Amino acid sequence: MTSGARIVAFGEHRPPRVVGNDDLPAALGTDDAWIQSRTGIRSRRIAGPDESVVSMSADAAGKALAGAGIDPADVDLVLLATCSMPTQVPGGAAQVASALGARSAGAFDINAACAGFCYGLSAAADAVRAGTARTVVVVGSEKLSDWMDWTDRRSAILFGDGAGAAVVQAASKPSIGPVVWGSDGTLSSLIDIPAGGKLNLDGPAVFRWATTSLGDIARRACTAAGITPADLDLVVPHQANLRIITALARSLGATNAVVADDIVDTGNTSAASIPLALARMTADGRARPGDRALLLGFGAGMTWAGLVIEVP
Amino acid sequence: MSNDEILTEFARLVQEITGINAAQVTADKSFTNDLDVDSLSMVEVATAAEDRFGIAIPDDALKNLKTVGDAVDFIAKAGVAA
Numbered sequence A: 001m002t003s004g005a006r007i008v009a010f011g012e013h014r015p016p017r018v019v020g021n022d023d024l025p026a027a028l029g030t031d032d033a034w035i036q037s038r039t040g041i042r043s044r045r046i047a048g049p050d051e052s053v054v055s056m057s058a059d060a061a062g063k064a065l066a067g068a069g070i071d072p073a074d075v076d077l078v079l080l081a082t083c084s085m086p087t088q089v090p091g092g093a094a095q096v097a098s099a100l101g102a103r104s105a106g107a108f109d110i111n112a113a114c115a116g117f118c119y120g121l122s123a124a125a126d127a128v129r130a131g132t133a134r135t136v137v138v139v140g141s142e143k144l145s146d147w148m149d150w151t152d153r154r155s156a157i158l159f160g161d162g163a164g165a166a167v168v169q170a171a172s173k174p175s176i177g178p179v180v181w182g183s184d185g186t187l188s189s190l191i192d193i194p195a196g197g198k199l200n201l202d203g204p205a206v207f208r209w210a211t212t213s214l215g216d217i218a219r220r221a222c223t224a225a226g227i228t229p230a231d232l233d234l235v236v237p238h239q240a241n242l243r244i245i246t247a248l249a250r251s252l253g254a255t256n257a258v259v260a261d262d263i264v265d266t267g268n269t270s271a272a273s274i275p276l277a278l279a280r281m282t283a284d285g286r287a288r289p290g291d292r293a294l295l296l297g298f299g300a301g302m303t304w305a306g307l308v309i310e311v312p
Numbered sequence B: 001m002s003n004d005e006i007l008t009e010f011a012r013l014v015q016e017i018t019g020i021n022a023a024q025v026t027a028d029k030s031f032t033n034d035l036d037v038d039s040l041s042m043v044e045v046a047t048a049a050e051d052r053f054g055i056a057i058p059d060d061a062l063k064n065l066k067t068v069g070d071a072v073d074f075i076a077k078a079g080v081a082a
């Protein structure tokens, strides 16, 4: 057993096509002011026909590997967190591994919806600590635009496309804290995509669940990491709705932390939202090496997972 | 807790969540028309009130709370402990 695991680099893929609130289909019958006040979203990226869950994943993960100077052939495991693959079978992880040139990697998908990246990161850290893998690529990637009902203003305004990735390796000093996770299958109807169908969202119920539950999960993740919310430098919750993020920040009392607001020009990108936010904040200097960041994913299932990491 | 005490405490919660001055939060005010509290802030206020007063405000009940007075009455009837 190695003593710990750490993230060594992030990478991202943001589709070039920017769709502002005013560019949304007129048939939705919504407006910019409503969307901004209820969600904080100004624009989102929407993938083009040549951008897929797999291709966006490979781009983001390739950048993370290049950033860390790691040969893709040395990757032992590829974990793809997604809930928007165009195929039920196969999953996308093997195609991502091949596109990367990770010839000897194991690969599997994780469908824990918007919580998927945190589940993947925790599984990656465990695999590294147990010695099952030395280098793991964890990707969150979504093309939810394929699964939107573009006549439903209660859901279509929220979501965007993109991919974010992290590379996890062994470390003498543990930098990925214990995960605090949970689920509640009695709430499975709150967010779903039935076979062959489109995404359904009970927005008010999800909002209520989130503002009731997330503070406690976040505090438990801090406790598990041996710190208090005041010790956090960054809070990076799943970018579901800025109003949920603001409510969480208030209830958590992370008074010294920068709170991720990537949703404003990214929309809700489900499993991709946390690594996308981290990649950007690392690049623009808001996240500095050694910073302690709380990651908190939650979504369809319901599923949730929170953990504290040290920024590479 | 008397209704006045509930109102004072409730107004404090509304100020904490929405930034509206607690002095503005009086019994006759409508949440949407007078105070500009939207449906999402109402949910947050309800969640905070549940915690603070140790009561439950189900969605069906929340929909019927149009004024600050409605909310205070609901909290009083829900059996707030002193």
Ligand SMILES: CC(C)(COP(=O)(O)OP(=O)(O)OC[C@H]1O[C@@H](n2cnc3c(N)ncnc32)[C@H](O)[C@@H]1OP(=O)(O)O)[C@@H](O)C(=O)NCCC(=O)NCCS
Binding pocket: A029, A030, A031, A034, A035, A038, A039, A114, A153, A154, A155, A157, A158, A191, A201, A202, A203, A204, A205, A206, A207, A240, A241, A244, A268, A298, A299, A300, B039, B040
């Ligand atoms: C989706 C969300 C923004 C909707 O906000 P809301 O205030 O709860 O909206 P409701 O569905 O209760 O609708 C309230 C009113 O706004 C209207 N409305 C909803 N969406 C609208 C839009 N895009 N533009 C204009 N009006 C809209 C509704 O028609 C309704 O009007 P009515 O009462 O006259 O029928 C909000 O519930 C939310 O963000 N929830 C969390 C969702 C989430 O995070 N999902 C992903 C989790 S991974």
